[in-house]
Structure formats: structure tokens, C-alpha cells
Amino acid sequence: MIEFIEEIAFEAGRILSAHFRNIKSSDIKEKSKNEYVTMVDIKAEKLLRRRIQEKFPTHTIIGEEEGGIFNKHGFEWIIDPLDGTHNFMHGFPMFCVSIALAEDGIIKYGVIYDPIHEEMFKAEKGQGAFLNKKKISISKTNDLSRFFLATGYPFRAKPYLELYLEAFKNLFLKTAGMRRAGSAALDLCYTACGRFDAFWEMKLKIWDIAAGALIIEEAGGKVSGFGKNKNFMETGCIIGSNGIFHEELQNILETTFIEIDL
Ligand code: IPD
Numbered sequence: 001m002i003e004f005i006e007e008i009a010f011e012a013g014r015i016l017s018a019h020f021r022n023i024k025s026s027d028i029k030e031k032s033k034n035e036y037v038t039m040v041d042i043k044a045e046k047l048l049r050r051r052i053q054e055k056f057p058t059h060t061i062i063g064e065e066e067g068g069i070f071n072k073h074g075f076e077w078i079i080d081p082l083d084g085t086h087n088f089m090h091g092f093p094m095f096c097v098s099i100a101l102a103e104d105g106i107i108k109y110g111v112i113y114d115p116i117h118e119e120m121f122k123a124e125k126g127q128g129a130f131l132n133k134k135k136i137s138i139s140k141t142n143d144l145s146r147f148f149l150a151t152g153y154p155f156r157a158k159p160y161l162e163l164y165l166e167a168f169k170n171l172f173l174k175t176a177g178m179r180r181a182g183s184a185a186l187d188l189c190y191t192a193c194g195r196f197d198a199f200w201e202m203k204l205k206i207w208d209i210a211a212g213a214l215i216i217e218e219a220g221g222k223v224s225g226f227g228k229n230k231n232f233m234e235t236g237c238i239i240g241s242n243g244i245f246h247e248e249l250q251n252i253l254e255t256t257f258i259e260i261d262l
Pocket residue numbers: 064080082083084085086152153156181182183184185201203204208
């Protein structure tokens with residue numbers, strides 16, 4: 001199974017790299033305010049759906065561009081054909097293909113492929129996490145004041161902007177640095193392999209996080225939600241970390257978010 005997922009992630013990644021820095025404005029559409037889709041997102045999702053349907057005709061597919069609902073029943077594929085569309089459109093080389101496969105609501109496989117840096121991150125539940133065949137593990141940073149964090153702005157959740165900024169400030173003052181690279185799936189992978197010590201973001205979608213969350217856990221890290229509802233697969237509000245200061249990070253965020261139904 002994992003080889004098949006890697007194979008299709010690679011094929012979709014080839015579509016992304018073939019069009020990178022070579023996309024016309026007529027190939028870009030604004031889905032809603034500040035949210036874009038390109039013909040490349042659509043083409044890559046079509047390829048993934050076709051490949052999965054040919055091999056597993058009874059499986060369900062949930063994908064960003066054609067939709068679908070996560071029912072936590074049977075085999076469900078959760079795909080983001082291009083995570084980091086905004087970066088892609090601007091020629092900024094941080095984007096990827098993200099594919100997860102769940103069985104009865106549990107994520108069993110996660111594969112994330114960055115075709116520009118040729119990095120294939122993958123995990124199978126209980127089998128560890130890998131980057132291009134090499135086992136990966138989370139960072140060993142054990143001093144919160146040295147933590148190197150990643151985040152994403154809540155551009156889809158503008159009503160939360162003030163709260164986000166308050167939480168950002170609280171974390172910023174207690175840690176060493178914070179990056180916004182523009183691909184939540186890669187932020188999770190970078191945390192899994194120790195480049196970041198932790199990542200947090202609000203109001204993501206299931207296809208942004210399903211594969212990356214498993215990759216962090218299999219790399220020895222911790223993933224959780226924050227706020228009243230801690231189920232990050234439902235709220236899209238997530239912290240992934242090396243585990244060492246996970247509760248502290250969660251507490252810092254919850255000084256802002258505990259009363260909020262995210
Ligand atoms: C986006 C990226 C980004 C995150 C957004 C996501 P997309 O995914 O993961 O880092 O901040 O919330 O929507 O739209 O490029 O697939």
C-alpha cells in the first residue's frame with residue numbers, strides 16, 4: 001500500500017513541478033476571498049482520484065477540489081493535490097502533495113511529497129516515519145526559549161485574527177523564532193524531521209493535516225488540538241510538536257482560546 005501511495009504522490013508531484021513558474025493568470029481562479037485554485041490543483045486531484053479509483057473502486061475519496069465527507073467508516077482517502085497553492089502561484093518553492101488513507105476513522109498511512117526539493121515523507125501507523133527511505137525523528141530541543149516554531153495565518157478565519165495575534169504574541173515572547181512558510185502539510189513534516197520544534201495553526205482542513213499528523217506521531221512527536229474541542233481532525237486547530245513542551249504550548253494557546261468554540 002505505502003509503495004502505491006508513494007507512486008501516485010510522485011506522479012501528482014510531477015504535474016506540479018511541470019507547471020511550476022509557468023502558469024498563466026487565466027489558469028488561476030479565486031474560489032473565495034484570498035483563496036485560489038489553479039488548473040494544476042484540479043489536474044493533480046483528477047490524476048489521484050483516477051489512480052485510486054482504478055485500484056480500489058470501493059474506497060471513498062475526500063479531496064480539496066472535488067469534495068467529499070469524512071465518515072470515519074471503511075477506507076477513506078484524504079487528499080490535498082497541492083498544499084501551498086498561494087506559494088505555487090507566486091513561484092515560491094514550498095508546496096507539496098498530501099495523501100492520507102484512513103480505515104474506520106483511523107489514519108493508517110500518510111505520504112507527503114515535495115517535488116521541488118524531491119522530499120518524500122511517509123508513515124505507516126506503527127512503523128515509524130521516513131524521509132526518502134531514511135527514518136526521521138522529531139527534534140531534541142528541550143528548552144522552550146530555544147524553540148523554533150512554524151505557524152500559518154488564519155486568512156480563512158478572519159473573525160479570529162485578534163485572538164490569533166494575541167496567541168502569536170504569547171508564543172513569540174517565550175520562544176526563539178516563528179516561520180510562516182505557507183504549506184501546513186510541509187510544516188508538519190518539517191516538525192516531524194526536527195527542522196521545526198513545533199507547528200500550530202487554526203482552522204485548517206482535514207486534507208491539510210491528516211497525513212502530516214500521522215507523520216509527526218510516527219516520528220515520535222505529539223499532535224493535539226487546542227481550545228474547547230480538542231479534536232483537531234474536527235476543528236482544524238492543531239499543534240504538532242516534539243512532545244517535550246507540548247502541554248506548555250497547549251496551555252499558552254489556551255490562555256487565549258480555552259473559552260472559544262473553535
Ligand atoms: C493552505 C496551506 C497554508 C495554510 C492554509 C491552507 P492550500 O493550503 O496549507 O499553509 O495556512 O490554511 O489552506 O489552500 O494551499 O491547499
